[in-house]
Amino acid sequence: MNEYILRTNKLSKKYKNHFALKDIDITIRKGEIYGFIGLNGAGKSTMLRLVTGLTFPTSGSIELFGNDNPKYLRSAQKRIGAIIENPALFSNMTATENLEVQRLQKGVPGKECIYQTLELVDLKETGKKKVKDFSLGMKQRLGLGMALLSDPEFLILDEPTNGLDPMGIVELRRLIKKLNREKGLTVLISSHILSELHQLATSFCIIHDGKRLEELSSEELDEKCRQHLRIKVDRPALGATVLENTLATNDFEVMPDGSIKLYAYLEDVVTVSRALTNNGLVIQHLSQNGDSLEGYFSMLIGGGEHD
Structure with a gap:
């Protein structure tokens, strides 16, 4: 049975007239x-602030470590280590001194945790x-050390x-993977470097x-990013019908922007093109692709730039 670290249910945060x-x-x-x-502005940081208790939801619920009782959340949030925005570091102190300040603030007993974290x-x-x-x-790793000082579960x-x-970036990725593998640490990570997330995340x-x-999941993402023919025609619904009836395949997806990903006929583009044009469709785009996470993300939101 899967053990849930975090679940949210219809979680909403409204500022004045804006959700x-x-x-x-x-x-x-x-x-x-x-x-x-x-x-940027999609709500990522707002979500992280809600989970860590830095702000409160307008509606909906947060379940941490299997419990959604609001009275339990504060104690559950103590089992979380977090870096939200930039870590607060004392520039005239050493790494050891910074961690000592953090240890005292969090009430972590004994100084051994400082040397283990370093x-x-x-x-x-x-x-x-x-x-x-x-x-x-080094500053980023120290900030991570501050989040890890109390030996969090999340x-x-x-x-x-x-x-x-x-x-x-490579060093930080290795460290996060090591923490996940050796300590069983569950990690929630927001990043605008999507190629890096693709290498790191499991969901x-x-x-x-x-x-x-x-x-x-990463497996589902890899499946969606596999090699395909990307097709844009003037009538996507008819295009899908042609693929099903004329080319006898269901191995395709109609995307939110109306384009079609065809996973069959990769080596026979001429047959696909002929079937579409013979049925009166205007082909606006036809190419062979294999999406990156960036490409899939852009396709999902209907085009545009990612941050």
Whole structure:
């Protein structure tokens, strides 16, 4: 039986006359790395702030660790480690001193956790070096260490790779995978670098304008991103009928923007083209594609740029 770390039911957050989130349902199971995807302003940060208790819902419910009792949520949120926006670091202190401040604020007993955390995030050798002299990657790892100090069961990261160079992104990815694999840590991560999420996450949620568009596993995403013919015709419904009746295939999808992904006939584009034109359709686009996460995301929201 799956153990749920987080479930939301019709979760909404309204600011004046605007819904930042509207009726959002998501499910995160123990041990998942859950990628949260959306444009700037889609509601990603609002969701993370709701889950961590930094703001409160207008309606709907949040279930943490199997309990949705509002009186339980505050204690459940103590089992979460989070970086929302930029971690608050004291630039004139060392990594050890920053973690000591965090330890005292969180009431974590004993100093052994500091040295264990420094080793975990590969900052054990920084010694007396001040944070102001850290690279951005080192600062990000220290922020992650602060979130991990109390040995949380659930880690929430909001755009953790912002500003990192490619090597810093790779190092952070390795660390998150290590935490997930060796400690069984469940991770919710929001990122605008979709190619990175594709390599990291085991499940995904795509939101747009405050609404959930799709929730799917990495296996389901890989299936949707497999090689296909992308077809745009003037009458998509008739195009689908031609594929079914003339080409005798059901191995296709009609996408929200009206384009068709045909997974059959990859090596026989001429036959597909002839069948469509012979049935009076105007072919506006026909090409062979294999979507990235970026491509699938753009297709799902109906085109446009992702953040």
